Amino acid sequence: MLHPRLTRAILAAAAFLTLVPATHAAELRSADIHPDDYPTVQAVRHFGDLVKQRTNGRITVKVFSGGALGNEDDSIEQVKLGALAMTRVSSAAMHNICQTTRVPSLPFLFRSKEHLHKVLDSEIGDQILRSCEGAGFVGLAWYDSGSRSMYTSKKPIKTLADAKGLKIRVQQSDLSVAMVEAMGGNATPMPMGEVYTSLKTGLVDAAENNFPSYESAHHYEVAKFYSLTEHTMTPEMLIFSKRQWDKLPPDDQKILREAARESVPFMRKLWAEREQKSRAIVEKAGSQITEVDKPSFQGAMKPVYERFVTTPEMKDLVAKIQAVK
Numbered sequence: 001m002l003h004p005r006l007t008r009a010i011l012a013a014a015a016f017l018t019l020v021p022a023t024h025a026a027e028l029r030s031a032d033i034h035p036d037d038y039p040t041v042q043a044v045r046h047f048g049d050l051v052k053q054r055t056n057g058r059i060t061v062k063v064f065s066g067g068a069l070g071n072e073d074d075s076i077e078q079v080k081l082g083a084l085a086m087t088r089v090s091s092a093a094m095h096n097i098c099q100t101t102r103v104p105s106l107p108f109l110f111r112s113k114e115h116l117h118k119v120l121d122s123e124i125g126d127q128i129l130r131s132c133e134g135a136g137f138v139g140l141a142w143y144d145s146g147s148r149s150m151y152t153s154k155k156p157i158k159t160l161a162d163a164k165g166l167k168i169r170v171q172q173s174d175l176s177v178a179m180v181e182a183m184g185g186n187a188t189p190m191p192m193g194e195v196y197t198s199l200k201t202g203l204v205d206a207a208e209n210n211f212p213s214y215e216s217a218h219h220y221e222v223a224k225f226y227s228l229t230e231h232t233m234t235p236e237m238l239i240f241s242k243r244q245w246d247k248l249p250p251d252d253q254k255i256l257r258e259a260a261r262e263s264v265p266f267m268r269k270l271w272a273e274r275e276q277k278s279r280a281i282v283e284k285a286g287s288q289i290t291e292v293d294k295p296s297f298q299g300a301m302k303p304v305y306e307r308f309v310t311t312p313e314m315k316d317l318v319a320k321i322q323a324v325k
Helices: 004-025 039-054 071-081 101-104 115-119 123-130 174-182 192-202 212-218 250-284 293-298 304-306 312-324
Strands: 026-031 059-064 084-089 139-144 148-152 168-169 188-190 207-209 225-232 236-241 287-289
Touching: 004 236, 039 084, 039 139, 039 236, 039 250, 059 188, 059 250, 071 084, 071 139, 071 236, 084 101, 084 287, 101 115, 101 312, 115 123, 123 139, 123 312, 139 250, 168 192, 174 188, 174 304, 188 192, 192 225, 192 236, 212 250, 225 293, 236 250
Parallel strands: 026 059, 026 084, 168 188, 168 207, 225 287
Antiparallel strands: 084 236, 139 236, 148 207, 148 225
C-alpha cells in the first residue's frame, strides 16, 4: 500500500500531467526535509521566483519544506513516479539509484570548498548529473552541504582509535556505512528525523553532519562534542522528474536549467552565512569543537575506494577530480 502522502501527491500531480501538454502552464511541486529558513529551501524558492518571472507567471514553483511530503527517500520515489516535479536531496540518497553520485561523496576526496566548487561547476559535475537520467531523474544543479564531521554524546573523537566501537548514525547509504566501518565504528543507518531521539536515548553514540544540520535539528543539545573530521563534502542535488521534464517544451526546459544554475551562487552565499551562524549558536550553547588527527582517518579509507570505485567511469571521475587544481 502506498504511503498516504505519496497517494495524495500522485493525485495532485495528475492535474499537472494532463495540463502541461495543452498549455505548458503548471505549478511545479518541490520537496525538502529542511525547515523554511534553511539555505536549500530558500534557494529553491529563489529558483521558483526566476522561473515565474521568465515565464510571466505561467510556471510557478511551490516548495513543501520540513518533510511535509515525507523523508528524502519518499521524495525521490515521488519524483521518479512523476508525482512530484522535483526535490532537493543529499546526493547520498541517490547512491543506490545512480552509482556515479557516490563519487563526490567519497571520503577526503576534496581538498577544500574551493576545490569542490571548481569540480561541480565543471563538465565533471555535469557528467554526474546527466548519468541519473537513465534512472528517471534530470539533474539540474548542485548545492552545498558543507563538510560533514562527527559529533558525540559522551566524549570527543580526536583520533581514529576514538571512533572504534562507537554506534554512529549515518545516512541510508552503503558508502556511508562502509566509511564508518573503515573507521572501526558500528554504522547505524537511519532517517534524519530519528537522530535526535536516538542520540538522547543512547541508541547511538554519535552522528555525522554539517554545522547547519547539527544546529537546526538541535542535535547539539544531546551531543555536545563536535569533532572536525570533515570526512566528506557530500553535495546536495536538485533533481527533476524525467516523466514531467519530457512533457515540457525545449524553451521551458532551458528556462528551468538556467534558473537552477543561477540559484547556485545564491545558495552558496546563504550557506556560507548559515555555517558561520550555526557554529556560533552551538558554541554559545556549550558545544566543544575539537580538531582531529585527520591523517589517521584518511589512511583508513583505501578499502572504501576499492569497494565503491568499481567502474571505469567512476575511476576516471576520481582521477579527474584529484587532478583539478
